[in-house]
Amino acid sequence: MSKVLVSDPIDQTGIDILSQVATVDVKTGLKPEELVQIIGEYDALMIRSGTHVTEKIISASNNLKVIGRAGVGVDNVDVPAATRKGIVVVNSPQGNTIAAAEHTLAMMMSLSRYIPDANTSVKSGLWDRKTYVGAEVYKKTIGIIGLGKIGSHVAKVAKAMEMKLLAFDPFISAERAEQIGCQLVDLDLLIRQSDYITLHIPKTPESTHLINAERLAKMKPNARIINCSRGGIFDEEALAIALKNGQIAGAALDVFESEPLIDSPLKTLGKEVILTPHLGASTTEAQLNVAIDVAEQIRDVLLGLPARSAVNIPGLSPDILEKLKPYMQLAETLGNLVGQLAGGRIESLNVKLQGELATSKSQPLVIASLKGLLYQALRERVNYVNANIEAKERGIRVVETRDQFVRDYPGSLYLEATGNLGIHSVTGTLLGDGEIRITDIDGFPINVPPSQYMLFTVHRDMPGIIGNIGSLLGSFNVNIASMQVGRKIVRGDAIMVLSIDDPLPEGILMEITKVQGIQEAYTIVL
Ligand SMILES: NC(=O)C1=CN([C@@H]2O[C@H](COP(=O)(O)OP(=O)(O)OC[C@H]3O[C@@H](n4cnc5c(N)ncnc54)[C@H](O)[C@@H]3O)[C@@H](O)[C@H]2O)C=CC1
Numbered sequence: 001m002s003k004v005l006v007s008d009p010i011d012q013t014g015i016d017i018l019s020q021v022a023t024v025d026v027k028t029g030l031k032p033e034e035l036v037q038i039i040g041e042y043d044a045l046m047i048r049s050g051t052h053v054t055e056k057i058i059s060a061s062n063n064l065k066v067i068g069r070a071g072v073g074v075d076n077v078d079v080p081a082a083t084r085k086g087i088v089v090v091n092s093p094q095g096n097t098i099a100a101a102e103h104t105l106a107m108m109m110s111l112s113r114y115i116p117d118a119n120t121s122v123k124s125g126l127w128d129r130k131t132y133v134g135a136e137v138y139k140k141t142i143g144i145i146g147l148g149k150i151g152s153h154v155a156k157v158a159k160a161m162e163m164k165l166l167a168f169d170p171f172i173s174a175e176r177a178e179q180i181g182c183q184l185v186d187l188d189l190l191i192r193q194s195d196y197i198t199l200h201i202p203k204t205p206e207s208t209h210l211i212n213a214e215r216l217a218k219m220k221p222n223a224r225i226i227n228c229s230r231g232g233i234f235d236e237e238a239l240a241i242a243l244k245n246g247q248i249a250g251a252a253l254d255v256f257e258s259e260p261l262i263d264s265p266l267k268t269l270g271k272e273v274i275l276t277p278h279l280g281a282s283t284t285e286a287q288l289n290v291a292i293d294v295a296e297q298i299r300d301v302l303l304g305l306p307a308r309s310a311v312n313i314p315g316l317s318p319d320i321l322e323k324l325k326p327y328m329q330l331a332e333t334l335g336n337l338v339g340q341l342a343g344g345r346i347e348s349l350n351v352k353l354q355g356e357l358a359t360s361k362s363q364p365l366v367i368a369s370l371k372g373l374l375y376q377a378l379r380e381r382v383n384y385v386n387a388n389i390e391a392k393e394r395g396i397r398v399v400e401t402r403d404q405f406v407r408d409y410p411g412s413l414y415l416e417a418t419g420n421l422g423i424h425s426v427t428g429t430l431l432g433d434g435e436i437r438i439t440d441i442d443g444f445p446i447n448v449p450p451s452q453y454m455l456f457t458v459h460r461d462m463p464g465i466i467g468n469i470g471s472l473l474g475s476f477n478v479n480i481a482s483m484q485v486g487r488k489i490v491r492g493d494a495i496m497v498l499s500i501d502d503p504l505p506e507g508i509l510m511e512i513t514k515v516q517g518i519q520e521a522y523t524i525v526l
């Protein structure tokens with residue numbers, strides 16, 4: 001049975017789902033070196049934001065197949081290192097959207113009315129009504145940086161509160177922003193005109209210290225800023241100085257450059273600063289959502305099924321996956337077949353999507369073809385996660401082409417591998433019942449289902465040759481399950497494809513090539 005380690009607190013429902021297929025150990029609060037020590041035992045790791053899955057942990061993980069992040073941000077996982085090792089990284093892109101948006105709105109209202117400090121004041125025995133005179137958000141301008149899932153929900157509620165909405169997001173269209181009720185503007189204008197600024201973006205090299213001393217200096221003196229996205233997007237030192245100098249009116253932060261927040265000048269500031277310990281996703285509802293979402297995906301990966309929200313398998317979104325899943329098996333089989341025909345070192349792979357397949361996304365089919373192509377070299381070490389990287393590291397050039405006007409089958413896939421030993425091609429399709437058919441090998445038309453053990457020959461189309469091969473296989477006690485010949489012209493070159501029940505015995509290939517008229521012979525194991 002598989003073993004799963006849960007190293008951050010997650011909802012029990014998630015653990016129950018994992019327990020259907022694995023032994024689950026819940027060990028929270030592990031030190032990095034403790035995790036390095038034990039990770040080798042596990043097939044899957046489930047985390048929240050507390051565990052940092054570093055390269056060191058990944059290198060120590062010999063059995064790990066999947067890392068599940070019960071939340072959105074995967075910046076606490078070294079995704080490139082996981083990808084190189086073929087480990088699937090999954091997250092829950094929507095499970096905590098509402099929780100994070102509501103925390104942001106709560107921060108905005110709390111900042112405006114000094115609620116945390118007023119509460120502390122009353123609890124300490126005071127009744128101070130002068131210190132906590134706040135500001136209304138009604139008719140004020142809110143600038144939303146990052147108009148994705150969380151930013152859009154914040155926008156929806158802010159609009160209902162009759163705020164004016166500005167947004168900065170270089171990756172969305174002005175029309176989309178308008179639909180949400182926002183005016184899409186550049187960052188400088190947003191910074192200068194907003195009374196409230198809230199960030200909902202991932203931490204990337206471009207967004208690190210996006211809010212720095214220079215931008216703080218451009219803000220209105222009554223500006224209040226909120227960060228419930230990722231630490232490090234604010235320059236915390238510059239922010240503390242701006243708040244201390246009264247350059248801006250307030251800041252609410254849920255996330256920090258270094259968590260937990262230990263030493264920070266922000267901690268010494270007054271009622272204009274609110275700090276929460278990364279609570280954006282901490283609602284019962286969100287924790288249930290993300291635990292179910294991620295546990296189900298870990299379960300699926302452990303059962304050999306694709307995950308619906310894998311962050312390191314490009315192009316495999318759930319809708320695309322549903323449509324292309326049967327063709328991915330075809331691509332993998334053809335990749336494996338053409339790789340064995342080509343033998344040696346492969347230099348390039350041409351993936352041609354034909355007929356109705358020509359309108360599909362090619363990336364999943366390219367990945368599946370490469371996975372098949374590399375199987376002989378890498379066996380179980382190649383998967384959908386690392387196939388692209390492994391191909392690049394071997395210098396395999398991938399060319400994608402499309403041809404809508406293929407007549408014979410509604411949709412088919414053509415793979416051509418060029419290697420140091422020559423060029424080989426295969427074409428295949430799916431029948432109505434989803435069964436795979438190989439329809440062409442090296443330009444010879446055939447119609448055979450793939451089978452585990454196969455023999456291909458290229459020979460002169462002449463009388464007696466099929467009988468001779470049949471007798472030779474019989475003399476080695478090889479049972480032929482099916483046989484088909486394909487030729488381009490009568491008495492020209494032809495191809496023979498045999499499905500056999502067992503692997504070919506040692507030495508027989510050499511005997512086959514000695515048969516008169518046989519030019520080449522290949523054994524294939526799929
Ligand atoms: N505090 C907490 O507990 C939580 C924090 N988060 C964080 O909130 C952030 C947003 O999450 P979602 O809305 O779900 O993500 P999303 O992917 O739906 O939206 C992010 C948006 O940011 C935009 N963007 C990316 N880089 C940008 C840049 N440099 N400038 C402006 N816009 C940029 C993207 O185009 C996208 O529209 C993430 O960093 C996530 O990790 C999410 C949940 C809980």
Ligand SMILES: O=C(O)CCC(=O)C(=O)O
Nearest residue numbers: 048049070071072073281
């Ligand atoms: O797991 C958590 O509580 C943090 C959630 C978060 O930051 C995220 O989903 O990006």
